[in-house]
Amino acid sequence: MPTDDLITTRLTTGLLRGALDVERTAHGLLPHRLPAWARAQNTDGQLAMAESQPSGVRLAFRTRATAVELDVLPTKRVYVGAPPRPDGVYELLVDGRPVHRATATGGNILTVDMTAGTFEHRPGPAATLRFTGLADGVKDVEIWLPHNETTELVALRADAPVEPAPDPGRRVWLHHGSSISHGSDAAGPTSTWPALAASLTGVELVNLGLGGGALLDPFVARTLRDAPADLISVKIGINLVNADLMRLRAFTPAVHGFLDTVREGHPTTPLLVVSPVLCPIHEDTPGPSVPDLSALGEGRIRFVAAGHPAERAAGKLTLGVIRDELARIVAPRAAEDPHLHYLDGRGLYGEADAAELPLPDGLHPDAATHRRMGERFAALAFGPDGAFADVREAPASG
Template identity: 55%
Template sequence: MRAVPLRGGPVELRGALDLEDTPAGVLPRRLPEWTKEQYQDPSVHGVTLMPSGVRLVFRTDARELEFEVLTSTGQLDTDPGPQPTGMLELLVDGAPAGRRQAPVGNVVRMAGPGAEQRMIPGEPGTVRFSGLPDGMKTVELWLPQQTPTELVALRADGEVLAPLPDGRRRWVHHGSSISHCVEADGPTGTWPVVAAALGGVEVINLSQAGNALLDPYVARTIRDLPADLISLKVGINIVSLAAFRLRTFGPAVHGFLDTIREGHPDTPLLVISPVSCPALEETPGPTAIAPDGKLAALGDPADVADGALSLAVVRAELSRIVAARRAHDPRLHYLDGRELLGPDETDDLADGLHPGAAAYRRMGDRFAAHAFADDGPFG
């Protein structure tokens, strides 16, 4: 086994827009370094380090590979152990070739949500993939979508070369936790990755659990990225956090789209409204977790008449905005999120908000059937 450099060598790191040097190795981030100074909420930094859609790509004739990583996972003081670290998944020439549980490394302990955190340092762990096919092949190692993962070392028992250009279109997607897909059964089970595989495109997933609040720095990031296709899933956290009212929501959507169009004036751009979420369909946020563990809306439905946002209002407003802009922007499209997960499927929302693993795969299938059809927005 010989070491392969993770920087400045043949390995491409796709899906990450920045690499932070750490004492252990390198830590992928899904937003550019310059965005750090534009947010204060630590949750933004945390979810940006969760490598949903991030993968190492290279060619090799090796039969055996070793990946050394240092994960950082959370643990409430009331939990019996650390939260699951997720899976490392290997694809060879696009086909599944093995999956391994990511080893537990650093553990972030806390008394409860929002409490002060205590880092318990851990050690890197190694995962091994053996019995790979003979000959030169393209290998992708997908990192766990829910766990910050420092890349410490890559070792191979054969030659490692840079990947060849594959000619696929690049799809940039931004959304909330329902696109970040922490609950998926692995990094290739997130609905954007499922859809990208079916559509024959390469996906860059800029989704951020607990966020996606029309942040201007995200719009500028998308504006400046190479992209052949763009999609935005907008609304769930805007309602659940009561982050906007109707007066401010519409202009913010227009501003976000205007910024993206500065860099991509003719790129197909699909705006997706929220999937079904019973608590927030007609009732505005903010939200809390009820004793039964499900999402509960704390707003007053009567306040909708004065400009509070429910999911029904958000969907109507997004549809109206896209329809109005299409008069001068015919490559702008709208998809009602309930086409991906509808009101008759809310049993798939264990906490009343987030789909489970099977539902995420179903969403990916449905998105691909819509978006990548010959007459679809990405056709």
């Protein structure tokens, strides 16, 4: 229940960062990471779920308050045959420093049957998060929403007036990738590798990492084209193998078309193409990725490759094939486009890393690996020789 002596602040889009669209629901505000027109062109339930999970989305406001309450309606995932997933984490930062972490009980339940490919939704109650003991005085507060849990914002209360935080004036980094970029198995919303890299380099993150959804969809390319950005990166590969979506013949023109579309809106913005990180099950074996039924029988989630290496001859994609082709695609384009760059994803997570920090489920990095990838991306992309090294502070361009 809310505390009676707190001031209620109307939730508006001006209090949100990192969302490309906001839907007003019967309960409050639902942040989206794809605009409504793009969502209307999507028919995939997995992508619909992923884009509504607010990875990188945060409330940002200035206040003297020492106590803040946030009512939320989360949607929690339950996977048939697997152990319960941990609740999503909300992280409160004051002037950029982490101060509190909280989770929300209750909420809607989304039951996913991976073997049948079905989704079942059951409604549930909202929850109240309380953050107390904040230092007195004017400060900038951010509440990062769970990267892996759809969250409707119902009400915001504080013991002092709240106003939108001023524009920080930082460069805007727009990133698109798979569930790894989305933050699967990260410790919290500020600990996904893109969030860590953004924190280390002082840029403003807009994360279009979409679990299972980095599939070269034209509506995603147009979203990147239209979104304000000073820096853009696209991480391409693993989901195309996961889904066994296309063959090499379709992949090459699809990548060219994707990059062409982004360039329509950002002709000179630094654009970094990142190939897949190491994933041993798919380095030389095509997809699709399927749940390991023996692991499910033991209450664990693990993935295996259902393809066969010999199928590469018929044009099936593996991560090795994709890396070679991405490098071949980017090289001549970069000769004409000095702002286009390529990064081999194995520089973020390679063979030595896999030996030390293996992927727990065969596909996704753990929290320690997210930290390592974030630190490495910061050094490789923003370092002296990186794609983003020479970009000066400037207003975000459309």
